Amino acid sequence: MSDRAEKVKRLQEYYQRSDERFKRWQDAGFRHNATPPHEPIPDDLIDLRCEAKTRAGTPCKRKDIYRNGRCKYHGGASSGAKTAEGKARQLEGYRHWQEEQRKRTDETAQETAQNESRKLRKVALLHEPLTNPNQEP
Ligand SMILES: [Zn+2]
Secondary structure, three states, X not given: OOHHHHHHHHHHHHHHXXXXXXXXXXXXXXXXXXXXXXXXXXHHHOOOOXXXXXXXXXXXXXOOOOOOOOOOOOOOOXXXXXXXXXXXXXXXXXXXXXXXHHHHHHHHHHHHHHHHHHHHHHHHHHOOOOOOOOOOO
């Protein structure tokens, strides 16, 4: 395990302990006169950097990292819904989006057809022969 990976693991353990302390305090009803003692973050974990490879090829320098050891730009894409309920919700949203797209496309097609017929009428007027019906041949 690299030095950085080991540090990230220790950072995750630190956050885990912090969560457990908070949970115990929450279960005890947030008694303000019994706030849990603060555990300072270990000194060597304070300025831990993201260090993900950037597009420039250099390591990312951001220090505001999540528990996975990466910053908000390098945390990785979402791996999507896991539960059946979540997947159903995603699918519902996608179907809704599809429906909206279809409606928009239909409206645009209608407008285009209207504009085209307007244009055709104008062109037809321009090409009518310039004859004066009152004029004698
Ligand atoms: Zn980063």
